[in-house]
Amino acid sequence: MIRDITIGQYYPAKSVIHRLDPRVKIICTLLFLISLFIQRSVLGYGAATVFLGLVIYMSRVPLGFILKGLKPIIMLLLITVLFTLFLTREGQELVHFWIFRITDKGLEITVYTAIRLIYLIMGSSIMTFTTTPNSLTDGIESVLHPLNKIKVPVHEVAMMMSIALRFIPILLEETDKIMKAQIARGADLESGNIIQRAKAMIPILVPLFVSAFRRANDLAMAMESRCYHGGEGRTKMKPLVYKTRDYLAYMINVVYVLLVFFIGRFVSFHIWIF
Amino acid sequence: MSIKLEHLNYIYSPGTAFEKQALKDISLEISQGEFVGIIGHTGSGKSTLIQHFNGLIKATAGALYYNGENIYEEGYNMRELRSQVGLVFQYPEHQLFEADVLSDVCFGPKNQGLSQEECERRAKEALDLVGFPEKYYQQSPFELSGGQKRRAAIAGVLAMRPGVLVLDEPTAGLDPKGRDEILNQVEHLHKSTNMTVILVSHSMEDIARHVDRIIVMNRGEKMFDGRPKEVFAHYRELEEVGLAAPQVTYIMHALKARGLDVRTDATTVEEAAKEIIRSFHD
Ligand SMILES: Nc1ncnc2c1ncn2[C@@H]1O[C@H](COP(=O)(O)OP(=O)(O)OP(=O)(O)O)[C@@H](O)[C@H]1O
Ligand SMILES: [Mg+2]
Numbered sequence: 001m002i003r004d005i006t007i008g009q010y011y012p013a014k015s016v017i018h019r020l021d022p023r024v025k026i027i028c029t030l031l032f033l034i035s036l037f038i039q040r041s042v043l044g045y046g047a048a049t050v051f052l053g054l055v056i057y058m059s060r061v062p063l064g065f066i067l068k069g070l071k072p073i074i075m076l077l078l079i080t081v082l083f084t085l086f087l088t089r090e091g092q093e094l095v096h097f098w099i100f101r102i103t104d105k106g107l108e109i110t111v112y113t114a115i116r117l118i119y120l121i122m123g124s125s126i127m128t129f130t131t132t133p134n135s136l137t138d139g140i141e142s143v144l145h146p147l148n149k150i151k152v153p154v155h156e157v158a159m160m161m162s163i164a165l166r167f168i169p170i171l172l173e174e175t176d177k178i179m180k181a182q183i184a185r186g187a188d189l190e191s192g193n194i195i196q197r198a199k200a201m202i203p204i205l206v207p208l209f210v211s212a213f214r215r216a217n218d219l220a221m222a223m224e225s226r227c228y229h230g231g232e233g234r235t236k237m238k239p240l241v242y243k244t245r246d247y248l249a250y251m252i253n254v255v256y257v258l259l260v261f262f263i264g265r266f267v268s269f270h271i272w273i274f
Numbered sequence: 275m276s277i278k279l280e281h282l283n284y285i286y287s288p289g290t291a292f293e294k295q296a297l298k299d300i301s302l303e304i305s306q307g308e309f310v311g312i313i314g315h316t317g318s319g320k321s322t323l324i325q326h327f328n329g330l331i332k333a334t335a336g337a338l339y340y341n342g343e344n345i346y347e348e349g350y351n352m353r354e355l356r357s358q359v360g361l362v363f364q365y366p367e368h369q370l371f372e373a374d375v376l377s378d379v380c381f382g383p384k385n386q387g388l389s390q391e392e393c394e395r396r397a398k399e400a401l402d403l404v405g406f407p408e409k410y411y412q413q414s415p416f417e418l419s420g421g422q423k424r425r426a427a428i429a430g431v432l433a434m435r436p437g438v439l440v441l442d443e444p445t446a447g448l449d450p451k452g453r454d455e456i457l458n459q460v461e462h463l464h465k466s467t468n469m470t471v472i473l474v475s476h477s478m479e480d481i482a483r484h485v486d487r488i489i490v491m492n493r494g495e496k497m498f499d500g501r502p503k504e505v506f507a508h509y510r511e512l513e514e515v516g517l518a519a520p521q522v523t524y525i526m527h528a529l530k531a532r533g534l535d536v537r538t539d540a541t542t543v544e545e546a547a548k549e550i551i552r553s554f555h556d
Pocket of ligand 1: 286287294295296314315316317318319320321322323364
């Protein structure tokens with residue numbers, strides 16, 4: 001049930017994308033996310049689709065698995081879509097009933113927003129699917145390293161982020177277990193009105209919080225007993241080193257972003273699907 | 275009451291890289307009043323198997339009949355099944371949530387729709403049964419020791435008065451006295467109320483001492499199913515899959531090898547003692 005949530009999980013497989021340097025993946029993902037926002041044309045989104053499709057194909061993570069990661073944001077997606085669809089007033093009116101009106105402009109924005117959101121999640125989950133939490137921290141730390149100069153505790157922030165990421169699947173697993181245990185004691189999670197349902201969550205939330213705090217405590221203790229004291233003077237067993245494939249990946253990504261940028265800039269004609 | 279499994283298969287996360295066949299073609303039947311032990315190496319599928327008994331997880335393929343009714347049929351009353359088949363999870367202490375122990379144990383009976391007094395009566399009875407000290411009834415369950423938490427959690431399931439009690443390693447991490455107390459109580463319940471008990475354990479001694487029948491799991495498959503003496507006679511095969519016979523069984527074999535004329539099928543210390551004494555008298 002709850003295990004279907006896949007955000008933040010690592011998907012073990014042997015692929016080029018898995019082997020890329022985490023810095024490459026972080027920066028390229030960022031550029032990809034930016035590229036989603038600098039375009040408003042079918043051509044641009046076509047390029048994004050091709051690029052994303054290619055990366056997913058190369059990563060050997062099954063598409064179904066990535067799509068499953070979208071489930072938790074379906075609500076958010078729906079709300080966004082409905083609001084933009086009905087509240088955009090500009091453009092030519094297509095349909096009108098009661099207080100609702102749908103304009104062609106609104107429809108266009110809605111489609112783009114939905115695609116953006118979906119690609120956003122897919123793009124970033126590809127990064128977490130193909131990068132172990134450990135190398136993700138290494139990457140984040142290294143990418144943010146310049147901020148050290150302005151007294152940002154980069155190492156600590158990176159550590160916190162990676163722990164948070166790592167804890168998502170653990171807590172989901174725990175939730176699953178606790179839910180099962182309470183269902184076995186006759187807990188009814190499915191029926192009743194909203195208040196009854198919220199009340200029914202208590203037997204699950206309380207043990208979950210208790211266990212989260214216990215885990216956090218244990219982890220802190222384990223880290224301390226191994227003499228962890230933050231980033232200062234800490235060296236790495238496997239320092240990050242760029243390889244040829246990493247430079248290649250950067251190049252492909254930059255070409256893609258430039259392409260999208262120029263499409264947005266100079267291809268002024270608007271191909272409209274409808 | 276009977277539980278019958280027919281060609282049951284279960285696969286975790288099918289269709290992904292994490293795909294894992296946890297159960298392979300399991301068929302077995304457990305009838306009213308049996309005391310069954312399930313043993314198997316770590317990851318052999320014991321916990322997965324027992325979660326099928328009250329419908330918490332649904333088999334990927336195969337059928338499960340409770341009292342002759344297929345529980346996977348449309349409209350089968352799962353809640354009723356769950357109050358009939360009480361399942362105590364591995365590390366059940368993680369399910370405690372109420373402000374005090376007594377209310378926590380009342381959670382199950384309350385879900386069965388019983389009155390407050392009846393809930394408390396059953397809760398007290400269950401707590402007493404597992405040897406939970408009365409002075410801690412009003413204590414927060416989070417301030418108890420591990421063993422006390424375990425008892426409170428087991429009581430939480432017993433208070434529902436299930437017809438079938440399934441225990442997943444109920445004694446892991448308890449001291450020897452606590453372990454014996456709980457298992458003796460369970461056996462007492464089994465004898466006095468004819469309750470069906472299914473016990474998962476890694477302790478061959480506990481299993482040999484209490485159960486009438488052993489099911490051995492190996493890599494998701496049923497390897498042996500029989501009376502303790504029959505199963506432990508295969509101690510060589512058991513060792514190959516990371517299990518063992520009770521220690522006394524080895525002693526009996528060693529005695530026999532050194533020329534003492536004893537039968538080697540004793541599985542508990544008492545039996546072994548009797549057998550050795552008998553061999554001296556002959
Ligand atoms: N929630 C899950 N998701 C995926 N795989 C799982 C899950 N739970 C168990 N497994 C896998 O299924 C197999 C059987 O697990 P199960 O928990 O039934 O073993 P077990 O016999 O109870 O072991 P133990 O003696 O350690 O409790 C194991 O290989 C395990 O890795
Ligand atoms: Mg188990």
